[in-house]
Amino acid sequence: MTVAPKIDVRDLKSVRAAARASNSVVLGDDFVAPRPDDPLAKRPRGRRLMDLRKSPLARKIIMFNLLALIVVVAGVLYLNPARDNLAYQRSSALVNEVELIADVFEAQFPVSAPVNLMSGDGADARITLENLDLRGGVDVYLFDTQGNLIDRRSDPVSEDPPVRGLILDRQGVFLTKILSDLWSRGVGLFRNNTAPAQPDLTEALAAKVPETLAGGTWIETRRDRSGRSYFNAQTPVVQQGGTPVGVVALVSAPGELDALVARDREQLLQMFMIGILISVVMSLALASTIAFPLSDLAKAAELGREKNARKMSPHRVRIPDLSGRPDEIGRLSSAMRGMVSALFERIEGNEQFAADVAHEIKNPLASLQSAVGTLRVVKNDDQRNRMLDVIEHDVQRLDRLVSDISNASRLDSELVKEEEESFNLLKTLDHLTEYLGNQAREKGVDFISDLPEGSIEIMGLEGRLAQVFVNLISNAISFCEDGDAIRVWVRRRENRVLVVVEDTGPGIPEGALQKVFQRFYSERPEQQFGDNSGLGLAISKQIVEAHGGVIWAENIHPTDADIGSEPLGARFVVGLPV
Template identity: 55%
Template sequence: MRDERSRRAAPHRQAAFDGPGAQAGRGGLSSLTRRIVVFNLVALNLLVLGVLYLGGGRDSPLTQYRERMGVEAALIGNVLEVDPAPLSPGAVAQRLEAITLSPGLELLVLAPDGAVLGRRSGDAGAQAEASRTYVLDALGGFWRVFSGVFLGDGPLPEGQDPLGQARAMMGGLQPGAPLSRIAEGATGRFVTTLMAIAPQDRVLGAVALISPLAPLDAMARARQERALRIFALATLVSTLMSLLLASTIARPLTALATAAEVGGKRDPQRPAPARVRIPDMTARSDEIGRLSGALRGMVAALYERIESNEQFAADVAHEIKNPLASLRSAVGTLRMAKRDDHRATLLEVIEHDVRRLDRLVSDISNASRLDSELVREEEEAFDLLALLRSLTGYLGGQAEKQGIDFMTDLPEGEITLRGLEPRLAQVFVNLITNAMSFCQAGDAIRVWVRRRGARVLVVVEDTGPGIPEEALQKIFARFYSHRPASEFGTHSGLGLAISKQIVEAHGGVIWAENMRATGTDPTEGPLGARFVVGLPV
């Protein structure tokens, strides 16, 4: 019956696979996608603002141009300071003839009262056609519309005369220090640079260089246009890359979350709850692949635990039926028994079956609580050899009372393990008492320990009848018991199954084998049984 139940349960032990949850979350932008896009764009805008801020400092083209105008005005002032005599229009005009100006510049020589003593202009030169700035024009048009609707039309800047600007600056002029200001004229912006003509610190007049800023503004607009185009392109690329990144992060996470949420809901219209199906993304080598594998493994482990509990419940029902059937038969026969000796025999059978049921229910209760206790209890470091010395000292005395030789071979020092000491003590007690139950007077039990690398082996050997070869593969199965007929019903068959569960919960292994002399015929009977427990150190 157990084999038939195992075959029925086996098809359900497959790992969860892709289902409808894998297609969930594909429409629209998820919250994580929006955050990725926004954060990337914020970082890009901060970078652009930093570049613009650094580009507007002392080393900007306008600042450098104004400094150059100051140097040029100082050189012209030095030329005019050669003659310490008061300046006159004729002398100034004569000296200005030897000065060559850059294209677009206008030179004025002013008297202290602001009168023009001389004027000279640079060649117009060939003016390069300013390139169109589509982005700036569009932004400017948007700003004009916005300001007109929400801010109203502000006063337009009044046109200023360059000569009037230069005369206004005369009041703040100091010898040896150029003075530069930018103004808005009728034909556009211009910069006026004044330098005092002051031989021997006596101000005789001033040199004024007036330069229109239209070419410089055109160059600045061209640079800004290129920067904005690059920024627009970078914004587009950043957005596309963010969406691509989000598609590799947000959508798989959404699919995993949707699959888990769908699996957690129960549809009352369905006859049975659907199996949770986690999308398989384990082909990815990143954290999402690891998460998918972990979720699939967790779901598979949960279903295995559920199926194991179902199998355990079926096995419990099967095991309880036997003593119940025996009790039912004995009670029915007791009603018909006439002789007192028959009644006494039937009462002994009933008492035996009741003790068997009580023992079975107690062992089943302990086994069912074991999983939760292994999870709840805190692991602690303990000395394995000290534990074994204590157990073998007590159990060895009981074995000697039964005429069984009890031997131990434990190394000196300590072997420290981390785990649940009471549970591992339960394993060793089960193995030693199991060996004692199969031994008779004159047999021997030996417990020895050896360390092998990162593992420690605890071995319990006995010289009893050994283990039948057909039982070696199922001796750790629940409710399996191979006992003499005289001990029928005295063991539930859960001791070794519980021991295996405890050892595996500590990351160890346990197995059983028969002891045979080297070179003997395999068909001959074994010298005894050996149980080996391997635990990580």
């Protein structure tokens, strides 16, 4: 299994790079052509929209889209001004019509003779009404000035003959009629249906005659006992000279306005049905692009939590490659693939760490076992004391090794828990070099601290970074002898700061420049055997990389052209972002 690169799941580019570079999970073409024993290979090749009925996410998408459409249509129906506009147009037409009928009567009156509509003096009202050609089921009432009904004329034909260019298609869709009826019933629940009983229409019109004679033409909208709307319009009939002789009342057919409004509502509901169909289709298409990929990702994740997951090969945990999608699902797929890769890397690292721990502990245990066995047979006090010294040294070595292993194993969790803060790196290094410089001078080693003036503020864990520098400087002191020198210097660059620890010790073998950062690797003189666990530089590298920095080791040569010559010492460089 190839170890995946370091990733940051908050960085999409880092996650995708890790996913592409990793071979610990099935990526790319392997997902397109899975192995026969893969549980995800049982997924059907083709998926239908009907499969979305099992998806709660798809149902929510459709429900919320339909709910939004229903709220919009209900608001349009409730606030639609079509009824008011139609009522105004019909009222205007009826006013013109009733005034025109009044003008017909006035045109028949003599210029100077008195007129009495009740007795027929000056004009025969009944003949005039009979000769009117009425349409639309309207009723015409003629009253005298006292409110007495003279005559009434109704449209005799319930269905008017068609007029060219004036044809209204009243055909509707069955479903829209049902929806319109449901809407009417729903609105009726909020309407006051306890209106008082309607009086006789003739009496009601006659009661309005004095108002008409005094105020002129007027019109109103009323409802009959069935709740159907109709219009009442009245206008005075005057003789030449301005003397009123009667009143003409015009009543429209009940339900005429309601039929026009219902037709307008049916057209709106037809658009609503089309909108529902389009919304459902679009919602299904949208849900399929979301629900199916998420279902694949969830199924792949669920395979890892099953009870028999520990029996599965890591190569059977496949995360679908959806990184080509420029949306959050693509980011999620890349992040999951990178996280699985990092998880396998961590598991492999822990296994290797456990094996290394067991190997490192066996060495002092074997030495202890040999010393104890030898101690049983030796009789010389000097040899017995020598064996006791070996036992004591191995016990100290074991204690140091266990302590370092414990610190290394807790490092990851502690780095996550601790809060980063801004601190002055130069101030921290000044305190460390002052303390460790005294230790170096006591050993006869020259210690040079080359720190710039001012301050360099960085964000991080001050205690952990101090641990790194203490380890580097302490290692340099341990490799130096009387007359050697150690130099610690710092330089600021554009977006980083370099902390360098140099010494004039024996240097590092060229083949071990990378190995020194591995766990339990130690390149020490023979007289220092067992004094170090080999975890210091590995821990230092882990801390530096957790801060987004880098650390490397190199030898100091007389010239760059003579890299094969004996080194003049070793140099460790730590680069941190600022």
